[in-house]
Amino acid sequence: MSIKLGFKKSSIVFAVALLSIGMTAKAGVVYDYIKNNNELMIATDANWAPFSYINDAGEMEGFDVDVGREIAKRMGVEARFITPDWGVITAGNWNMRWDVSVGSMTPTAGRSEVLNFPAVYYYTPASFAVHTDSTVTTLAGLNGKNICTTAASTWEMYLEGSLDMLDAPAFTYKVTPGTITSLADGHTCLDDTRLGAGVRNDGIIDSVPMIQGAIEDGYPIKFLGDPAFFEPLSVATDKGNDDPELDAEIARVIAEMQKDYTLTTLSMKWFKNADGSSNDYTVAY
Amino acid sequence: MFVDTVIEDKALHKPVFLLYLSLTVLAIFFAFNFTNTIFGEFLSPVIGNPKESGFFGRLAVSFVLTILFVGNLLLISFARLKIQILIVWIELFFLFLAFAYSFDLEISYIFKNDFICSTESAREKLCIPSKIGLMISKGLFTTIYISAVSIAIATAIAIVGAIAKLSNNGFAYAIASFYTSLFRGLPLLLQIYLIYMGLPQLGFMIDAIPSGIAALSLCYGAYMTEIFRAGIQSIPKGQWEASRALGFKFGLILRKIILPQSIPIIVPPTGNQFIAMLKDSSLVSVLGIWEIMFLAKKLGAKDYNHLEMLLTAAMIYWTLTIILEMIQARIERKYQQKT
Numbered sequence: 001m002s003i004k005l006g007f008k009k010s011s012i013v014f015a016v017a018l019l020s021i022g023m024t025a026k027a028g029v030v031y032d033y034i035k036n037n038n039e040l041m042i043a044t045d046a047n048w049a050p051f052s053y054i055n056d057a058g059e060m061e062g063f064d065v066d067v068g069r070e071i072a073k074r075m076g077v078e079a080r081f082i083t084p085d086w087g088v089i090t091a092g093n094w095n096m097r098w099d100v101s102v103g104s105m106t107p108t109a110g111r112s113e114v115l116n117f118p119a120v121y122y123y124t125p126a127s128f129a130v131h132t133d134s135t136v137t138t139l140a141g142l143n144g145k146n147i148c149t150t151a152a153s154t155w156e157m158y159l160e161g162s163l164d165m166l167d168a169p170a171f172t173y174k175v176t177p178g179t180i181t182s183l184a185d186g187h188t189c190l191d192d193t194r195l196g197a198g199v200r201n202d203g204i205i206d207s208v209p210m211i212q213g214a215i216e217d218g219y220p221i222k223f224l225g226d227p228a229f230f231e232p233l234s235v236a237t238d239k240g241n242d243d244p245e246l247d248a249e250i251a252r253v254i255a256e257m258q259k260d261y262t263l264t265t266l267s268m269k270w271f272k273n274a275d276g277s278s279n280d281y282t283v284a285y
Numbered sequence: 286m287f288v289d290t291v292i293e294d295k296a297l298h299k300p301v302f303l304l305y306l307s308l309t310v311l312a313i314f315f316a317f318n319f320t321n322t323i324f325g326e327f328l329s330p331v332i333g334n335p336k337e338s339g340f341f342g343r344l345a346v347s348f349v350l351t352i353l354f355v356g357n358l359l360l361i362s363f364a365r366l367k368i369q370i371l372i373v374w375i376e377l378f379f380l381f382l383a384f385a386y387s388f389d390l391e392i393s394y395i396f397k398n399d400f401i402c403s404t405e406s407a408r409e410k411l412c413i414p415s416k417i418g419l420m421i422s423k424g425l426f427t428t429i430y431i432s433a434v435s436i437a438i439a440t441a442i443a444i445v446g447a448i449a450k451l452s453n454n455g456f457a458y459a460i461a462s463f464y465t466s467l468f469r470g471l472p473l474l475l476q477i478y479l480i481y482m483g484l485p486q487l488g489f490m491i492d493a494i495p496s497g498i499a500a501l502s503l504c505y506g507a508y509m510t511e512i513f514r515a516g517i518q519s520i521p522k523g524q525w526e527a528s529r530a531l532g533f534k535f536g537l538i539l540r541k542i543i544l545p546q547s548i549p550i551i552v553p554p555t556g557n558q559f560i561a562m563l564k565d566s567s568l569v570s571v572l573g574i575w576e577i578m579f580l581a582k583k584l585g586a587k588d589y590n591h592l593e594m595l596l597t598a599a600m601i602y603w604t605l606t607i608i609l610e611m612i613q614a615r616i617e618r619k620y621q622q623k624t
Binding site for chain 2 (some may be wrong): 026053054058084085093095097113188190216
């Protein structure tokens, strides 16, 4: 499904590149390509259960994957998934390797220089968490401490005080960390926290469903305070191959999925609490 | 083994050496304090509660450990060489297992399968039994496939590169030496990113697997160029002179006289390069290629069992390397007989 020797799109991109010397890319190129090829190529990082991950059958699964499939279905084409590194997706310049990212990406001013964000499809709360033995009881208690998070993430921007989200619910910076430990793979933060309070870090910040999953899996961590902020999460398309037609189509499909509660249903299906209740993350609180 | 003619007595069988060794080992065990480990519990009938045993307990535990350690060495030293090697290998392997076991991991996770094989979608596809099954059926195949294709291309590059580096043509030499300098001077991970993200800017769109293969081939092609060059250079000058005296032309000399003689010199290090490439192919996981390292990271992330899957990947790579090293040893022996 995901591995495929790909020289398939190269000829077309090469032609587009030749055409575009001296002129901007023609509107509708990507959309026409998707339609002609009857296939929507969706990029999503497979590192994030329950958003997107690889199940034991070697298939993609999760909330983002379901949303991606539904978008493709409503566009009348087949969905195909590709799993590049997160940094490669956010870097932009996809050159039609894939058409859209349905990977819970927060629109930020920085990212919008290389990517378009046609439609926000849900919001997740981000929260701080500490080791269960930690003496820190309030968010203010983390001031000046060592906080671990994923590199190039919105959480890191929040810690740095440079979070420039677009279309986001209002928030305030509640923690001023002393040291920020940014790791390429945010999961390593969880493993560091497991070693004990203050051993490699004093706390972490991550999305609530991720922390929830880790707690259910037996990690000795606990939430600290209320969620720090809610981040809007959007479908992204490539600015390099700017295609207003594709963006309009994505916006239309997402609006439709919000209207008939498809997104709510999917959110309730994937985001469960420990007590079995479900979360509707399609609205920001 | 050294081909020395004098073989000295075993050091372990000299009482003075044995004494000094025991004292050193005792000091090390004492310094690291094994009282609060499983060894302390074993000795609790003698030393009482390990936590309260104090200096005496620490000394007793260290002493027993030293006796065990040195006794073990002494016993092994009486065995024949091959048996010695085998026993030490097995002991080190069990120490490694104990090290991994001490992480307190959920080893069964590796063989666990959340996927129900009787569902409709599974019936159409191959039903894979577990995570380790997925890593072998999909990951191992991709890793070997990428490495094999890359080493083939790298070999072709190396032959051309080596000939260019040895030629009197200034352009050929400059291009070849620039190439080897550049690709030996950059980290492989950087090359992978440069090819994957840089080439499309020029209009050459290549996907993840071709990018990975290109990066591995170019990088290892540069290293192998040097191996091939050294191999060709090691053929004595007399071979060239004799060939010229017989009236051979350059191309013919290279193909029929020089290269066939340099192959026995080139092949063993090339095998080493292949083994190294097999491990370095893990770097292409950043492009989202479903090889061993990628699957290990992503499958482990799903249920927060990272170390289990990373250890599985480690064992797969290790097994693969051992097999390849055995093949490598055979090839080396074969060429040694010839020369």
